[in-house]
Amino acid sequence: MKNKLSITSDNFQLFHINTELSFEYRDLNLDTAYMYLADAKKISQSLEPSIRIASELDFYEGNILLVEGKYDSARNLLRRAINGAQSLNHTSFYGKIANNLGMVYRRLGLSDSALFFYSEALVSAETGSYALARIYTNMSMILNSRGELDSSSYCLHEAITIFEGIKHQKGLAVAHLNLGNIYYKLENDSLALFHYKQSLMNAQATDFKPVVSRNYLNIGSIYNTQNKTKEAKQSFYTALEIQQDTKDRSGIAASYRNLGDLYFVEENYDSAQYYYKESLRLFEELGNVEGIIRASRSIGEILMLLDKPNDAIMALEKARELAYTHKQIHEELKVLAVLKKGYLKLKNLDSAYLVGEREYMLNDSIFRQKSHDKIAELQTKYETEKKDQEIGNLNQQAAIQSLEINKQRNQMIIGGLFATMILVGWFLYYRQDRAQKEKASAELQQRFLRSQLNPHFIFNSMTAIQHYLETHDPEGASHYMGLFSTLMRQILENSRQEFISLAEEVSMLENYLQLQQMRFGEQFDYKIDIDEELDEDYAGVPPMFAQPFIENSLEHGLFREEGVQNRIQINFKKINDHLVGLEIEDSGVGVKEEKAMTKHKSLATKITNERLNNLRTVKHAQVGMDSENILNELGDTRGYRINLRLPTQLISI
CATH class of the missing domain: 1.25.40.10 (Tetratricopeptide repeat domain)
Known part of the structure; x- marks a missing residue:
């Protein structure tokens, strides 16, 4: 671009070269960017005044002000520029300005306005173009700040696909940086670090200093959470040095x-x-x-x-x-x-x-x-099926009219209709059967969810919080409330998943058991052991099978007498590549007779059996459960043991 300055004497071309250079240097050196903008303004005085030239000057100066952090001034210039582009009916220029206005409004915290201008920019962006990828990247930042991480991630993957196709390293640097921010927010340090390093590599290759500094900053934050103080400090000061150099x-x-x-x-x-x-x-x-x-x-x-x-x-x-x-x-x-x-x-x-x-x-x-997203997806599917059915009805009416016009083909058409009716009847039966199965599955899921949100457990938790407050222990109340809200969120999220990672299951059990320890005043200990052959992050298990049995133990059989430390032991063991063993032991009174067992068999236990039957049908014939009393040398009952055989599958994190 610089070389063109020395080989052209056309003022209009010189004007455009200087404005483009000001745009290119806005991320590298603000003084140089302003120098090229000043040259462009000087050259514009020799050109015939026009809305296009005035709008371009406003656009390029607004971009520099945006990078400089002068958002109100940038907004004023860009609004003036977009009005000019609109009056000229210049669609591509309008979209370019709209995208940058979205960036300004995002920095000002006005997310609705930002999304409006990004949407305006999308209309004029060509498929597979740099402009489209840039808009996707900018939209992802708004969606991220609003907590819509799935949508944000989708936009970034779309942007990365385009940037890779056109080999645009600066765009890749920004997209990977923002994808790293999503994983950092999700506390997935390994994936966050991977994307930050991808971003850093692309940014350094293009001397993209603002993004280089942001990556050092974010990598330092991960080191800080990992207590790597020396590495964190080095990353932070490296970032600060670059930022001070580029203002x-x-x-x-x-x-x-x-x-x-x-x-x-x-x-x-x-x-x-x-x-x-x-x-x-x-x-x-x-x-x-x-x-x-x-x-x-x-x-x-x-x-x-x-x-x-x-x-x-x-x-x-x-x-x-x-x-x-x-x-x-x-x-x-x-x-x-x-x-x-x-x-x-x-x-x-x-x-x-x-x-x-x-x-x-x-x-x-x-x-x-x-x-809501899932419901919207189902609604779309329903509307599609409804349209298909209406089309089918119209086709059937056309066939009937054809019968009246062509009587000589009656037998052939009647035979065809008869075959169609059989086919439609079979299809309707199939759909009805499937709908009934889905309804039964949904009802089981809802009953399963209600069993996890046991009203007695919620009431007892609220009572415990009240107790902490009344005994002037706000720290204890705060800790209890924190654990309780985390557990409720985990239950609501995980109950809708067929499989969750073993790490997520253990985290949920830890929160539940800690709450119960606080409620019962540390009257019992617990321990969770995991087989070394099981990878906590990748081994998937059906969620929340242990909790109902732990609840039964605490409410009905664990506590023997005062002065005796009670214990709950939970073991996850690998049976084979398709099955995981879940063993729950307590040191309680056990089950002495069938009548007692029936009396204490809760709704949650019944639903557990229904879940196991369902898993046995669709996953693995060996899925199941058995239980037994734990006896000492004298034959006295010293506890109770539940053995569950659950399906497992590899999951991604």
Whole structure:
């Protein structure tokens, strides 16, 4: 591009070369970008004034202001540019400006406006083009901030496919960076690190310094969570050096926040607070809403540790209001978790309850959004089948009319209709049979879900929380509420999955058993052992088979007498490549006679048998369950053992 400057004397061409160079350098060196823009403005004075030239100057200057973090000024110029493009009916230029306006509104935290302009840009983007991939990448950031991670991931994979096809390394750098951010939010450090390194490789190959610095920043954050302090600090300072060199104020603000996180882990709270405040100052100057929320939450956490709950709540309420206003669901959840602790510390139980209620509602809304997507998918399928049926009916009417016109073919048509009726009858029978099976499966799933959400367990949990509050133990209440809300979310999410990873199953059991330990005042111990031949991350098991039996043990048979430490042992063992053994033992009174066993056989146990029968039919004939009393040398009952044989399959994470 630079070479063309020296070989052309056409002012119109020189104007376009300088504007393109200003656009190219906006991510590399702002001073150089402004220099080329100034040259373009000077050349434009020798050209005939036009809306197109004025709009282009506004567009390119708006882009530089966007990178510089001057979002309000960028918005004004880009709005003026898009009006010009609209008056010229220049579709591709309009789409280009709309995409950049979406970026400005995203930085201002106005996600609805951002999505509107991204949608406008999509209309003019060509299939498989750089512009389309860039729009997908930008839309993914909005969807990520709103907690719609599946949709965000879809957009990024579409973008990566296009960027790989056109061999655009800068685009790949940005797309992999954002995909890494999704996996980081999902706490999947290995996949996050993989995409950050892919992004870093592409960014370094093109000297894309802003993205190089963001990758060092994010890689440092992962090292920090892994307690690799030395590596984290090196990554953070490398990022900061690049950002200061390129005058990337937004990046500097993010680096300050991450340095605060580093010193927070080191328990150097003064330094942590300094960097958090510097980060907040810069984000406020830039008007970066997401940055303000995160920095304010971090300041609130520090103030809580410094025993300044009133100051902490002021910072956290500010963050909460911004997150709520700008639909930053995941950020709001993080703020609410800290805010609840603050109100409990001040013994403001009403506010703590309201915050907890909002936290539960948000977790539930995330779950319901996933359910809504599934329902929409089923509705689309239903509408399609309905249309097909209407078309079939029209065809049948046409056949009847044909009978009246062509009587000489009656026998042939009647025979054809008879065969069609048999076929349709068989099809309707098949559909009805399938629908009944699906209905039965859905009913079983709902009863299974209700059995996990046992009203007695929920009531006992609420009573336990109330007990902690009444005995002036807000820390205990907060811990219990945290475990309880996590468990409820896990139950709601996992009950809809046919298989979950063994790691997820164990995590859910740990939360359930810890809640029960707190409720029963540490009257029992538990231990969970996993066969070394089972890979926790990849071995899939049907969810929540152990919980009903643990509940029965706790409610009906575990506790023998005071002064005796009671025990629950859970073992996962590999039987073969298709079966996993789940063994649950307790040290309780056992089952002495059939009548007692029948009396204590809960609804959940009945549903467990139904689930096993269903799995035995569709998965593996050896799926099943047996149970026995555990006897000592004298033949006395010293506990009870349940053995489950469950199907397993490899799952992806």
